Amino acid sequence: xxxxxxxxxxxxxxxISGPYExxxxxxxxxxxxxxxxxxxxxxxxxxxxxxxxxxxxxIMKKSGINKSNIDLVIGGDLLNQITASTYGASGVGxxxxxxxxxCSSSVLGxxxxxxxxxxxxxxxxxxxVSSHNMSSxxxxxxxxxxxxxxxxxATFTSTGAACCMLTNEKxxxxxxxxxxxxxxxxxxxxPNDMGRVMAPSAIDTLVKHFEETGRNPKYYDLIVxxxxxxxxxxxxxxxxxxTYEIDLGDNYNDCGVMLYDLEKQKEIKAGxxxxxxxxxxxxxxxxHLMKEKKxxxxxxxxxGALFSPILVYxxxxxxxxxxxxxxxxx
Amino acid sequence: xxxxxxxxxxxxxxxISGPYExxxxxxxxxxxxxxxxxxxxxxxxxxxxxxxxxxxxxIMKKSGINKSNIDLVIGGDLLNQITASTYGASGVGxxxxxxxxxCSSSVLGxxxxxxxxxxxxxxxxxxxVSSHNMSSxxxxxxxxxxxxxxxxxATFTSTGAACCMLTNEKxxxxxxxxxxxxxxxxxxxxPNDMGRVMAPSAIDTLVKHFEETGRNPKYYDLIVxxxxxxxxxxxxxxxxxxTYEIDLGDNYNDCGVMLYDLEKQKEIKAGxxxxxxxxxxxxxxxxHLMKEKKxxxxxxxxxGALFSPILVYxxxxxxxxxxxxxxxxx
Numbered sequence: 045x046x047x048x049x050x051x052x053x054x055x056x057x058x059x060i061s062g063p064y065e066x067x068x069x070x071x072x073x074x075x076x077x078x079x080x081x082x083x084x085x086x087x088x089x090x091x092x093x094x095x096x097x098x099x100x101x102x103i104m105k106k107s108g109i110n111k112s113n114i115d116l117v118i119g120g121d122l123l124n125q126i127t128a129s130t131y132g133a134s135g136v137g138x139x140x141x142x143x144x145x146x147c148s149s150s151v152l153g154x155x156x157x158x159x160x161x162x163x164x165x166x167x168x169x170x171x172x173v174s175s176h177n178m179s180s181x182x183x184x185x186x187x188x189x190x191x192x193x194x195x196x197x198a199t200f201t202s203t204g205a206a207c208c209m210l211t212n213e214k215x216x217x218x219x220x221x222x223x224x225x226x227x228x229x230x231x232x233x234x235p236n237d238m239g240r241v242m243a244p245s246a247i248d249t250l251v252k253h254f255e256e257t258g259r260n261p262k263y264y265d266l267i268v269x270x271x272x273x274x275x276x277x278x279x280x281x282x283x284x285x286x287t288y289e290i291d292l293g294d295n296y297n298d299c300g301v302m303l304y305d306l307e308k309q310k311e312i313k314a315g316x317x318x319x320x321x322x323x324x325x326x327x328x329x330x331x332h333l334m335k336e337k338k339x340x341x342x343x344x345x346x347x348g349a350l351f352s353p354i355l356v357y358x359x360x361x362x363x364x365x366x367x368x369x370x371x372x373x374x
Numbered sequence: 375x376x377x378x379x380x381x382x383x384x385x386x387x388x389x390i391s392g393p394y395e396x397x398x399x400x401x402x403x404x405x406x407x408x409x410x411x412x413x414x415x416x417x418x419x420x421x422x423x424x425x426x427x428x429x430x431x432x433i434m435k436k437s438g439i440n441k442s443n444i445d446l447v448i449g450g451d452l453l454n455q456i457t458a459s460t461y462g463a464s465g466v467g468x469x470x471x472x473x474x475x476x477c478s479s480s481v482l483g484x485x486x487x488x489x490x491x492x493x494x495x496x497x498x499x500x501x502x503v504s505s506h507n508m509s510s511x512x513x514x515x516x517x518x519x520x521x522x523x524x525x526x527x528a529t530f531t532s533t534g535a536a537c538c539m540l541t542n543e544k545x546x547x548x549x550x551x552x553x554x555x556x557x558x559x560x561x562x563x564x565p566n567d568m569g570r571v572m573a574p575s576a577i578d579t580l581v582k583h584f585e586e587t588g589r590n591p592k593y594y595d596l597i598v599x600x601x602x603x604x605x606x607x608x609x610x611x612x613x614x615x616x617t618y619e620i621d622l623g624d625n626y627n628d629c630g631v632m633l634y635d636l637e638k639q640k641e642i643k644a645g646x647x648x649x650x651x652x653x654x655x656x657x658x659x660x661x662h663l664m665k666e667k668k669x670x671x672x673x674x675x676x677x678g679a680l681f682s683p684i685l686v687y688x689x690x691x692x693x694x695x696x697x698x699x700x701x702x703x704x
Contacts, residue, residue, distance in 0.1 A: 045445055045446060045468050045469040045495070045496060047495050087688055089684060089685060089688065090688065090690075115375055116375065116554070122455075123682070124454050124455075124682045124684065125452075125454075125474065125476070125680070125681060125682040126474045127680070127681065127682045127684075127685050130557055130680040130681075130693055130695075131680075131685065131690065131693065133557060134557045134558075134559045134693050135557070135559065137556060138375050138556055139375040139554035139555060139556050140554075140555070140556050140557050140695060141473065141475075141482065141486070141554070142473060142474040142475050142482075142680075143471065143472060143473055143474070144455065144456045144472040144473070144474045145471075145472050146455070152471065152472075156471070156486060159489065159490055159493055159495050160489055160493075162493060162495075163489055163490075163492060163493025163494075163495070164493075165375070165377050165489050165493070166375060224446070224469035224470075224471070225469060225470070226467060226468055226469050226470050227460055227463060227464045227465070227470050228464075229464045229465065350455065350457070350460040350461075350472075351455060351457065351460075352453070352454045352455040352457045353454075354419060354454065354457075355419060355457050355461065358417055358419065358420065360420075360461065363460055363461065363464050365460075365470060
């Protein structure tokens with residue numbers, strides 16, 4: 045489903061990053077960075093909650109919209125029962141929506157927020173996502189102390205929190221349209237190859253977006269996917285070209301690749317992932333490019349893998365979903 | 375935040391119940407019931423997914439809207455990474471939103487769906503919730519084989535799946551308004567007393583709803599909360615009367631109490647809970663009352679406890695949230 049907007053703008057963004065992200069090429073675009081993974085807290089879960097609180101404090105400071113004037117907070121993260129968002133956003137805003145779309149939660153939140161603003165239900169909305177490498181590893185994979193080796197196709201959950209304040213007040217960058225995706229079962233089941241799992245949903249949503257808007261990739265100065273990593277990115281490019289004759293060309297990149305220096309940061313493997321991965325890239329570097337008018341039309345797609353460890357153990361496939369949002373310089 | 379609607383209607387509902395709910399007083403209002411908890415599946419998780427699929431098949435049959443004509447599916451459940459919804463809804467509808475509001479997910483889904491329809495983003499939306507007693511017990515509490523005794527304040531996760539199809543086509547019952555709630559931290563921390571944990575958020579949202587609409591409880595023929603159980607229900611009544619001079623009177627009941635015969639079904643303790651608890655009551659019995667014009671104005675509030683076992687172990691409070699939706703006979 046593709047939606048069009050006339051009155052939805054990005055008011056401000058806030059980005060808080062962990063140490064691995066700080067070592068990457070986008071360091072200077074982040075609002076705040078940390079050198080360790082605890083941030084003074086005693087558990088990984090509380091550390092992630094701290095990041096969310098930091099992002100909310102930062103967005104309130106930058107936007108000048110205080111906690112009682114935020115109409116709606118939309119939060120999403122990977123921590124079971126989306127607790128990073130709900131503990132972090134407690135006491136902020138007049139209403140709260142918790143979303144779960146795995147790594148697609150960033151764009152999912154933006155679309156719900158944009159629809160609520162365009163429909164005149166709220167005048168502003170803080171769209172919030174977070175992830176933490178250690179809280180995710182602990183929950184989804186092996187206890188990190190095991191030091192289990194990973195294949196080169198594995199992605200690395202990014203650490204950080206990011207918030208985008210959408211409002212109905214005119215600003216430099218507006219939300220132009222969005223395509224809400226559907227659940228795709230492509231019979232994938234390797235949790236160490238999320239690029240392959242999620243690429244089919246990125247393809248599905250890209251094709252839908254181009255069909256429903258009558259556009260082609262050249263319409264955009266930049267098309268970025270969320271966190272497919274270096275292999276998933278190639279699948280999307282090749283498949284779109286060979287099956288749909290859609291050439292993404294040089295306009296296309298993936299946030300999981302952009303966030304790190306994959307040559308130097310070997311532990312990142314195929315790229316970053318997690319809800320915050322794409323948000324850290326888009327809300328900092330890409331938003332900066334747009335404000336400088338170096339990229340005027342950007343299509344941002346966030347992909348998510350819909351599964352749980354318990355259903356992987358029960359030999360179920362890993363489904364995926366992808367949502368897209370189009371941002372334009374006003 | 376309170377929203378008003380002019381063009382949102384309930385097209386149909388579908389309710390699928392487990393065996394405990396079948397033994398309760400509302401049996402004859404359910405579309406389909408089961409006598410065991412496995413439904414022919416080999417795990418509790420797959421059993422819950424089966425319920426979700428049943429509810430979608432039932433809503434498509436009753437509404438005549440097939441899977442490629444459903445614009446949007448909104449799903450929520452308690453199973454980690456909302457997998458009951460995402461596996462159950464795979465292949466149905468043109469877009470999907472996953473929400474997490476614990477037991478408040480039912481009304482959260484309805485509000486997002488109603489806003490999307492009122493704002494002309496979609497023409498219909500299937501709002502879906504599920505829970506399963508055994509999959510929840512396994513995930514949130516003790517392995518059920520331990521037979522750990524529970525205090526009388528404990529609630530019992532209901533088993534079932536329920537779906538409400540909202541459309542922009544006129545029908546007998548419309549969605550009139552809604553109040554989206556905020557996260558409340560009332561310094562509660564007993565996972566065996568969810569009524570007490572969630573009552574403050576029900577009070578907060580009720581007060582907001584009455585303030586923002588200029589109404590009082592007499593406006594409604596019936597006010598129902600989601601799953602506070604018999605003790606939480608009394609807290610809400612007493613506190614509203616003593617602190618706000620709002621008398622809920624005889625118009626008020628709780629779905630967790632209504633779904634079972636608490637005198638006979640001793641294992642239910644203080645009442646039912648889980649996202650499906652309130653949905654099973656409202657989408658079957660209360661929707662029936664409305665179609666028979668025996669209740670013309672109904673306020674439906676769903677409460678949710680926002681926590682995870684891991685954060686309870688880390689001695690964090692249990693936050694809560696409550697969302698309200700007003701339904702009216704046309």
